[in-house]
């Protein structure tokens with residue numbers, strides 16, 4: 033767990049970041065230092081894609097931190113329907129008595145994937161979450177105020193969360209030496225990602241941008257934080273001076289070379305239900321579905 037204490041900004045939250053090495057994912061516990069009110073962002077449910085075995089190692093580590101610090105978690109947010117890992121939001125909500133939220137455009141992603149999974153029961157299910165965020169919605173974090181920003185591109189439903197000087201930007205920016213997130217999943221858009229990132233880079237330079245993924249690079253350990261000013265100066269895809277056209281060309285060409293995440297076809301049907309695993313049958317057997325021949329082999 034990495035710790036990023038609140039800065040001198042009176043609206044600044046404490047941030048704890050937990051790395052899931054198997055998927056290169058960052059999970060966050062964001063808290064108000066004054067009251068201990070907390071929210072969890074993008075928790076991972078462990079999943080071995082070969083054995084289709086789930087586990088709660090990451091989620092239990094998050095719980096342990098919450099207990100050790102005496103935090104009161106009121107909200108668990110998935111910033112978007114993740115393709116590379118299963119969400120632990122539902123499991124954690126049950127343990128913590130917390131509410132679950134995500135962006136309201138998840139309903140559009142449910143419609144897309146209901147077709148892939150040939151499962152109409154996936155469509156129009158807002159009730160998998162306690163709250164669906166619209167653009168510019170607000171939320172309270174103890175004495176701090178949070179703001180939701182629609183941040184489409186990587187997926188059409190993505191939202192960023194801003195609390196004081198901290199922005200949880202999930203899969204938009206990566207670390208400056210790694211550029212930006214892919215935009216080629218169903219419902220993704222490189223153009224929308226460009227607009228989202230430009231809006232992010234208009235925030236004050238000292239804004240702390242916490243990202244969704246890092247895999248380390250050239251011997252560097254996995255990291256999760258850079259400021260807006262650092263991205264504007266150094267981000268290899270979107271630093272100041274890079275044009276929209278060259279970003280779109282680079283992003284589209286690079287996406288065409290990336291293999292699909294090995295967990296994608298299993299993860300979406302869970303994540304589009306807020307992280308709920310399939311209901312077991314009378315014998316206690318849970319089964320996922322896999323759509324055949326809807327995606328090209330790549331990579």
Ligand SMILES: [Fe+2]
Nearest residue numbers: 114115116203
């Ligand atoms: Fe993602």
